[in-house]
Each structure stands twice: as C-alpha cells, then as structure tokens.
Amino acid sequence: MATIQPVVLFFVFGVLAGVIKSDLKIPEALYKSLSIFLLIAIGFKGGVSMAKYEIMEVLPIAGSMVVLAAMIPLTAYPILRFLGKFTQADAGAISAHYGSVSAVTFAVGVAFLAAKDEYSEGYMVLIMALMEIPALVTGTILARAGAGGQKTQWGKLMHEILTGTSLYLLLMGVVIGYYAGAVNLVSPLDKMFMDLFMGVLAFFLLEMGLLASARLKVVAAKGVFIISFGILFPLLAAFFGAYLGWLFGLSEGGTMLLAVLYASCSYIAAPAAMRIAVPDADPALSLGASLGVTFPFNIFIGVPIYWEMSHWFHSIVV
Amino acid sequence: MATIQPVVLFFVFGVLAGVIKSDLKIPEALYKSLSIFLLIAIGFKGGVSMAKYEIMEVLPIAGSMVVLAAMIPLTAYPILRFLGKFTQADAGAISAHYGSVSAVTFAVGVAFLAAKDEYSEGYMVLIMALMEIPALVTGTILARAGAGGQKTQWGKLMHEILTGTSLYLLLMGVVIGYYAGAVNLVSPLDKMFMDLFMGVLAFFLLEMGLLASARLKVVAAKGVFIISFGILFPLLAAFFGAYLGWLFGLSEGGTMLLAVLYASCSYIAAPAAMRIAVPDADPALSLGASLGVTFPFNIFIGVPIYWEMSHWFHSIVV
Amino acid sequence: MATIQPVVLFFVFGVLAGVIKSDLKIPEALYKSLSIFLLIAIGFKGGVSMAKYEIMEVLPIAGSMVVLAAMIPLTAYPILRFLGKFTQADAGAISAHYGSVSAVTFAVGVAFLAAKDEYSEGYMVLIMALMEIPALVTGTILARAGAGGQKTQWGKLMHEILTGTSLYLLLMGVVIGYYAGAVNLVSPLDKMFMDLFMGVLAFFLLEMGLLASARLKVVAAKGVFIISFGILFPLLAAFFGAYLGWLFGLSEGGTMLLAVLYASCSYIAAPAAMRIAVPDADPALSLGASLGVTFPFNIFIGVPIYWEMSHWFHSIVV
C-alpha cells in the first residue's frame, strides 16, 4: 500500500477547520493567486517535458483521448436522469462537471508519481487542458436537446470555454514551458514553477478542505444518490481511462494519470460554463457532488486505486 | 557581541516608512497570507525535528513549561494593578498578552540561532503553541475574578482560544511536519516551508514595522509606566524562562528560545481573545505595549540578551 | 541575434488575454505584492553586489549619471511641445515620465544579461533609484514654468517623490543587500529575493500585458505622433545612455543597462507625482505612451538593440 502523502494532510486540516468552526480564513486574493500559479506551473512542467517529444507524434494520441472524453458525460447522463431522477438540466450539468477535469486532482496524482519516482508522459497536461471542451459541449447538448425554454447561448458559452482562465493558463504554461525547454532556458523559472509546486499545492489543498467541508454539508442534504454517484462514477470513469491509456501504449504513470483525469471532475471551469449554458440547473448540486464528494474521494482513495488499476492493466499483457 | 541580522532591518525600514509618512502599504491579503505561511512553517519545521524524538519523552517537559507559563500573567497582574494603577480589566488583559507569545519574535530567535549554527530542541514550537492556553485563561480569570458586570463568556472564549487561527495553524504545521519527517517525505515541501522562511519573515517584519510605528504613537500617549513595563517585564520573564530551560536540561539554544517565549507577548491571538473575554479592557493599551514597545525591544535588544542569559546559566553549572 | 527570453512570453500572453477578452484577472493584492517584491529584490541584488565596491569610488560616477538624466526630459519637452503640439502641461508631464525609469524594464535587461552570463555593475540599481528625482523635478518645471493658474505644490511633490513606494523600496533593498553582503549573511534571504526573481517577474509581466493591452487602445485613439514618439524617443535616449556608459568606463553589461534606464519610462512613480504636480495634464496620454507603447517596445525590441549599441561603443575604441 502507498503511504499517504503529507501534502494531502493539508486538505484534512482544511476540512477539520470547517468542522470545528475555526475562524481560519484564506484571503480570497491568495486563493486566486495560488490557483493561477498552479495552473501555469502544471502547464509549464508538462510543456517542458513535451519539448522532448516530436509534437506531431503526440497530437494524434492526445487528440483521440480528448475526443473519447466525451464518452464520460454520455455515460453519466442516463445514470443521473433515469436512475437518479434528476431534471434534464441538472443531469446535463452534472455530466458536464464529471466529463471535465480538476487540475488539483491531477496535481495530486503527479505528486503521487513523483514520490514513487515513476515516469509519466508530459503531454498528459495537454490532454487535461483540452478535455474541458468536449465535456462541456456534450453536457450542454444533453441538458438542452429537445428542451424548449430559453435558447442556449452557444456563442457566449464557446467564448467562455475557449477563453476561460483555466484553459488559458494551462495552455500558456504549456507553450512557455515548451519554448523554455526547446531553447534550454528553463533554469531560472523552474525555481518558481517547479520547486515551489508542492508547497503551493499544500496551501491550496488547505483552502480546498475549507471549501469542501462547506459544500459537503449542502450536498448531504440532497440525498444519498448523489453521494453514491460521486464515489462510484469516478471509479467507472477511471477504469475506462486506464483501459484507454493501456490501449494507446502509455507508460504506467501516464495510464494512471489518464485514469485520474477521467475520474476527476471540475469545480471551476464547469460551474462557470454551466451557469451560462444551463442557467436552470442547480449549481449547489453539481458543485456539492464535485467538490464535496468526488474531490476528497479522489485525492485520498481514488489516486492509489487508479495506480493499482494502471498496474493491473499493464501486468495482464506482459 | 552578535551582529544584527539583515532580516530585522526590514522592521527598521517599516518603522521608518511610518515615521516619514511614506505611502508604502502592504496589501492586507499579503499580510494575512504571510502570517498563515509563517505559522505553518514554524510548526512544520518544529514538527520535522520533533520526529527525531520519542514523543512520549518530550511531552512531560513540554507540558511542565506550558503550565509554568501561567506564572507570567500571575506576576504581571499585581505589577500592573498596584504599581501601574490600571483597572482590573486592563491589568488582566495586559497580563494575558504578556503571558501569551509572539510567533514572529520566536522566529527571529530561531533565525538568530541559525546564523550562529546553534542547535535547539524542535519541540519548543509545541510549547509555543500551547502556552497561549494557560496565559489567556489566567489573564481572563484575573480580569474577571470578583468583578460584577457582564458574565464572562467562557464557552465562546474557550472556542476562540482552542480554534483560533494561530494555535490551529501551528499545531497543523507540527502534525504535518512530524508526519512528513516520520515517513521521510519532507523533501518537496521544504522548498517552500523551510527555504523561503527567512524571506517571508523579512516581508512580514516590514509590515510589522509599519504597524508598530502607528501603535507606538498611541501607547506613548498613555504615559511612561506602560513603556517601562513593556521593556522591563520581558527581561524578568526571560530570566525566569532561561532559568527553567536550564533547570529542565534544555540545550543552550533551547534555553534561549524558552526565554524568548516567556519574554515575547501576543498581538494576534490575545487581542482577539480579550475582546471576547474582557470587552471592557482598552485594546489600544495592551496592543500598544505589546506591538509598539515589547516586540521591537525583543527583536533588537532582547534576543541577544536572552542568548547571553542562556549562556550564563549554562556556564555557571559546568 | 539573441533568442527571446521565456519570461517575456508571459507579457505576450497577458496582451493576448486582453485581446481575446479572456476573463483572466490578476488579483490587485497579488499585483501589488509582486511589485513590492520586485522592487526590494532588484535593490537587494544590487546592494549585495555593491558590497564588493568601495562605496566612495562609486558615488561620483553614479551621481553624474543621475544628474545627466535630467537631459532626457529637457530633450523630450521641445519635441513634444513644438513637433507634437501638446499643451505645456502634457509635454512636461510626458517628459517627466520618459526621464523617469521602469524597474521592470530594467529587470528584463538584467535577465537578458544573466542569460548571456554577462557582468554588470551592481550600482546601476542605485542610479535607477535616484534618476526619478531629477526627471520628475525637471518635468514639473517644464510643465509649470511661466504658466499661471494653480501654484505648484512643491512641498507635496517633493514628499511624494522622496517617500514614494518605488524609491523607498529600492533604496531599502540596496541598504539591506549591502549590509547583508558586508556581514556575509546574504544566504537565507537569497532563496527568496534572488532565486525567485525570475518567476515573480514572469507573473508580473503577465499582469503588465493585461494592463498594456488596455492602455494601448486608449493611446491609439490619441493619434500616430505619440506612438512614434514612444518608439523613437527611447532609441535616442538609449543611444545617449550607452554613450555615457562607455564614456564613464562601465562594462558592456553596465553600459547596456544604462541605455535601458535612459530608454525606459515610468508608469508608477511618475503618474503619481504628475497628478500632484501637474493636475491639468491628461494622465491617459502619458500612461498610454509609457505603458502601451514604450514598455512593450523596450522589452522585446529595445533591450536587444541596446545590447548591440553597447557592444558597438565598446568595439570602436578597443
């Protein structure tokens, strides 16, 4: 069994602070600054290691995995709509959240591999950045198809998706990291974007813990189905991701990261996009499931399981 | 004589900026972020080095020194009440401030030892975290005993003391540092919480200088007694602390740090607690003495003196 | 030809975010915190390397170059007033901006030299700090001389210039760096103020890009003259600076940095000072030219050109 990483204990203490009603508060500006840092740093790191690949070799694999990510909301929707009895709007919006990804969950996965000294493909971060697009579009179609009412603001939605902060900062990090790697000038920037990564992640997880404990209370009131969904669906999605990673010949680390991406769900980009695209969905529902249930599940229990999944796939063939 | 550490010059420039009315301002969010960082980092560092001790060996010594810290407000109170002619409320509240501790003063002491390459016991930080409790409780009892008027909100006070940000973050740092040390995963987190410690302290001292210069003006108007108290009492408390440290067999560095803890006084946890427990005390008085007088005295003059005290105790016996 | 540094790509992405109307926003507190960091760090670094010189040797050279910087507004003014047909107030205020300096442009110059492993004199930073003074005073005289109307608030202006945040933090950094260098205690502070410099600069340039793209729109509406001025005048000033640097026997790197200082123009200290001294000047004009035109020109095109200028001067003599 893997030892728990010290960094995730920050999350535990964040939750605990919420539970005991400590007056601990992370200034909003710090929270925003850290999230900007993390997105750039994740992109940068991926970009630097992508500089070692032929970009043209990578694109078809990455592209396929991005497109196949549309399968996630397509699977989630019928479960939510027909088993969970959610409205079309809610089922579609939640599907979009689960098709989309969480950069922080990904970062915890990367930290897990780093502690094990396991290799993974640098372009996973590119897949992460681009997976948002099919997930949010598919989720919106599911929420809206055949429904009357207000017309979907597709123009506004696509602008939001394509220029949204998360995608923009990740891609920016990738491009600059790639360039820095190519011209061999990574060095003074890595002191910030690589060396401090784990420390920043620690702070961020502390705040995430505070936020998650508030959200969990809200979603707990919504019943047991959504909580079960928030735990079981990621396992299913991860299995699919691990299968694809193995199929496409990723390393064990890369396969695990793809499982993490498929299992993780969004709490930043998706809520913003769904408010524009599906304003009649209840944001407390999707956010509660995503942040209050699936995020903690993934970073504590999911990540080690997904590593075992990847290991299992890679062991059967050889 | 010891050379002045560069980091305390930041404090001087903070004070100077206040004096010449520079428009220099540290954003509040930065101030709060830095203080969160410092508390976690101080705890983390202590926790990592505590991982080398048997925890059960440490607890009785640490516990004794925490309990004995209640002596500080018990000594301060009669001086303030009968020599200083302060009201019971004010005398009690000020006692609570001086019994409590300043993590930044402690950090300056740690930096002083680091510059000298002197060893100190890691669990001093645990003593610091826990000393708040007897100090604030004793101070409140002194302020309230026999006094009629509003009933003391003990429940609210204990919640404030036990879940207050400073104590929580320090203990969290200790626990995570201890765990990281035990499982040998200190490494990526130390880039943040250890390497950057002095730089963050520098920023923080700059802001402290700005704040202290404003507070000193206020306390100066309150007369010469409170200023003398703010300088002489810490010397007395430090002497007591150094004596105890030597008695309990601490290293020279540890003895000095205990002296620093006993001499330092609070400007974050204590003001918050005293507003709840002793609302009729004048916060400008205790805060002015603590931040405007004792803090600067300690970091410039006190710390080197406490080092000499520790040295003196350790030399007489051997 | 020099390769573009990765760090300036952050500026490009900042501009791009503005152009595509991304919702990317840097919290104001982060922006202010980073600028405080950069000013201290620039000063600190210069101070540390100044500790290697005899301070008395340096002062006359530095002093001369500071005084000669008054030539910049004196040259800019007639161009703006008679060729550009600006009002006396605007011409004076813009002159003050161009006589003054941009610490971030200087930092990009320093990073350029670092990537080339080129030496430069540490006291350039002292020149930068002090150049503000003659520039702002000369600009104000030009804007006000012979003009009736409101009396110039010289007292308030001099207080603003001498205690303004930029000058104060730079000088503070220099003094502390110098002291730390002299007593050989640079070590724990450098982890913050030196190692992280480039990473912080990256964040800052991202924000500068966002701000510049907004400003460029405003200045573009003001016509072609001000844009041409914003590109051509820095070239002229840089040439003068490079000539002086060579004349005073600076190294190639130092000569280039002096050219950068002469070419760069202010967008923080000067706007604040000019609002007090020349309230009837239009701040959108000077700020637009400085931040929207000259700043991007300098960091992308200017810096490599000024390096060639320095090289050229140094090659003709030898």
Add this chain to the structure above:
Amino acid sequence: MNNTIAMKRFEIVIGIEQLEQLMDLLERSEVRGYTVIKNASGYGSRGARNPDDVFLTDENVVVILACKNEQAQKVLNELRPAMKGLGGMCLISDCQWVEGPAVSY
C-alpha cells in the same frame, strides 16, 4: 412619477457578526429582497469601528431593503426589539419603487 409604487426603504447598519441573525429575522418577516454592503466602517455609541485595522477588526454592514407600506410595519415590529441586541442603527424613509424588474418586495 409614473409607474412607481410608494414604498418604505429600510437602511440598517450593524456589525457583520450579527448579519446572519438579521437575515434570519428578515426571512421570518417574509421580506423578499434586500441588499447588503459589507466592509463598512463607522462611528457610534461603541466608538469607532473599522474593518481595515489588522489587529482590531470591526466590520459594519449596511443592509438596504424596500418593501410595501403594508409590510413595513410588520418588518418594523420584528426588527425593533432585535435592534436592541444588534446595536447600530435603522432608518426608514419613503421611496418610490420603479416598476419594471421582477417583483422582489
């Protein structure tokens, strides 16, 4: 003024620590709209209160609410006894609600 409804405007200033209590009270009074401005400072019977002081933070909030004249007395009846514990101030004035946006009073 045409297309407007005569209403009462309440303007309440209290400490932020009492905001939740006030919001519960307004909910009980079936108020269907209010606006909250945080981070206010001020001066009153308890002296100066200022959210910007790093060590001694006291934050006031301003709550503005418009309701029909009929409802105003009801709100007032609930509010008046509570205000004793809340401190601060509560002003009432006449105003005209401009018809147009969704009804939230």
Add this chain to the structure above:
Amino acid sequence: MNNTIAMKRFEIVIGIEQLEQLMDLLERSEVRGYTVIKNASGYGSRGARNPDDVFLTDENVVVILACKNEQAQKVLNELRPAMKGLGGMCLISDCQWVEGPAVSY
C-alpha cells in the same frame, strides 16, 4: 434647509455584469454625476447573490444618482424599460442637494 436644491435621488441595484450597460444608458440620459458601490450582495427574485463565494460569484452593484426634478422623469423614462432586462431594483426618493461643491447633476 437653506442653500439646498430639491432633487430626486435614484438608488439602483443590479448585477455587475450589467453595470456598463447602465452607465451607457445614464450617459445617454445626460446624467452628470453618479456614484457606484461594488461588491454588494443581496437577495431578490433570483435568490441569493453573493460576491464572496469562490465558485459561484454573483456581484451586485449599488448606483446612487441625484438629479434635478426636471431631469428625473427623463432618466426614469430611459431607465424603466431597461430595468426589465437588468433585474434588480430601482428606488426614487426626494432629497435636498447641498450647494457648495461643483455642480455635477
């Protein structure tokens, strides 16, 4: 009160995303002065709106403007149809402008 002019005071609460639109409208109505308070939260027909929520930010702004009685009807005529799209609320009340500062109404 001496040295005062009878005027109308508008108090408008809308979402920040509509502020630019409102400012354009006020410019068209030749309003020569207004004050904007950002970062307001509130409750109305669309439920709670709160700028402090990290994930689901909804920021309200309060716009206060004083203008002469003559101009008030004109502003109102422009404002009323727009408010339907803007949501929020708009109150009008009587007030006295104290003469002294530069005229900006």
Add this chain to the structure above:
Amino acid sequence: MNNTIAMKRFEIVIGIEQLEQLMDLLERSEVRGYTVIKNASGYGSRGARNPDDVFLTDENVVVILACKNEQAQKVLNELRPAMKGLGGMCLISDCQWVEGPAVSY
C-alpha cells in the same frame, strides 16, 4: 410608524483623501454617529473616479449620517463651506430613526 423619531439623513460622497478632514469636521459638529463605505467609484465634475485602476487610483467614499432635525442645520452650516473644497456631493433627506439600539445621533 410607531417608535420612530423624525430625523435628517445626510449622504456625502467625497474623495478618500478628504475623509479625515470630513471626520474632523463631523467631530467638531458633535455628530455622534456616522457610517463610511469605502472603495466607491463614480462620475462627476472631475470626470470618472475609480479605485480599481492600478495606475490612476481615485477612490470615493460614501458617508451616511443620521441626526436630529435640530442638529441638522448646525451640521449643514459647518459642512456647506467645507464641501466647496471637498468636491463631491452632499444630499439631505428626511427619515425615521427606529428606536431600540443605543442612541448614537
């Protein structure tokens, strides 16, 4: 309305750089309560003023104060000449102070 006192409500908007001056003036007029909202932006005779601009910060503050009718004229007499130097605006309106909280007017 029962249990209320008729009062005057002042609403003053000025630049933050003049706030201290205004507070001194209010103290001299023996005002015993006021509320300050910072970080306001606005438009007036000096054009747009906006605290969010990183380089050209202009912050307005809104000061609200309620006082008895008798005192209002006194405050106004102090305020009116000062407002010329302060710029901004000052509005006065009628309001009812709800009795309950400690007297601070």
